[in-house]
Amino acid sequence: MNDLMSAGLHRLWKDRLVSKLHPFPGMKHLDVAGGTGDVAFRILEDINSTRHRALQDATEDYLHEETQIYICDINPNMLNVGKKRAIERGFGDNKALRWVEGDAEALKFEDNSMDGYTIAFGIRNVTHIEKALAEAHRVLRRGGRFLCLELSHVDTPIFKELYDYYSFSLIPAMGELVAGDRESYQYLVESIRRFPAQEKFASMIADTGFQKVEYENLVGGVVAIHSGLKL
Numbered sequence: 001m002n003d004l005m006s007a008g009l010h011r012l013w014k015d016r017l018v019s020k021l022h023p024f025p026g027m028k029h030l031d032v033a034g035g036t037g038d039v040a041f042r043i044l045e046d047i048n049s050t051r052h053r054a055l056q057d058a059t060e061d062y063l064h065e066e067t068q069i070y071i072c073d074i075n076p077n078m079l080n081v082g083k084k085r086a087i088e089r090g091f092g093d094n095k096a097l098r099w100v101e102g103d104a105e106a107l108k109f110e111d112n113s114m115d116g117y118t119i120a121f122g123i124r125n126v127t128h129i130e131k132a133l134a135e136a137h138r139v140l141r142r143g144g145r146f147l148c149l150e151l152s153h154v155d156t157p158i159f160k161e162l163y164d165y166y167s168f169s170l171i172p173a174m175g176e177l178v179a180g181d182r183e184s185y186q187y188l189v190e191s192i193r194r195f196p197a198q199e200k201f202a203s204m205i206a207d208t209g210f211q212k213v214e215y216e217n218l219v220g221g222v223v224a225i226h227s228g229l230k231l
Ligand SMILES: C[S@@+](CC[C@H](N)C(=O)[O-])C[C@H]1O[C@@H](n2cnc3c(N)ncnc32)[C@H](O)[C@@H]1O
Pocket: 032, 033, 034, 035, 036, 037, 038, 039, 072, 073, 074, 075, 078, 102, 103, 104, 105, 119, 120, 121, 122, 125, 126, 127
């Protein structure tokens, strides 16, 4: 359904999220609501890319610490989907990937323990967004980056009308046809409209204590990537 609804674009949006993270070997990263593994696999692939390998080869003992990418999700079934996909992608025995059942609002990680935090298409689903943001801030180290990819708000008049028609008429119908579940997709479009618009969400992130808060709209605001630094 993600591929169908976004015409495959969600893959490019996740690539963009990871490029903004600037992953590095030895990093300790937390991907929340990450059950599918989609974001974590991209981070691992980036770290394993030739760009980093050349660096590692050039510097003996470059890796003092091993890379740790935690995938945290409240739903164990989603984690199982992710683990299965990890095997399919050849990451089955990869020690960097660590699967953890947990709630974005009450993370089981120590204060100041993570270099990076990502959440993709997840924060809209948490009950108390402020609590999830506070937890992100708590677990990040100083200098750690917070990145959030989420369906957002379109402002351009004609595009907005088209997007509203697509969201409210076509998406629930596609959900019914393809997934046999109209209600969940009706909920999806309604939850997007309820989620704070870009500026408001940016101010919530700043109110949590993050610095250098900014956002990038993709496809006219259909999705936005918000970022902040813990300084
Ligand atoms: C739309 S999926 C996104 C999965 C993945 N990040 C991606 O982009 O493919 C939303 C995920 O959020 C998880 N989720 C919902 N509420 C959560 C919470 N409070 N804490 C952690 N995960 C949560 C769900 O279980 C689900 O796996």
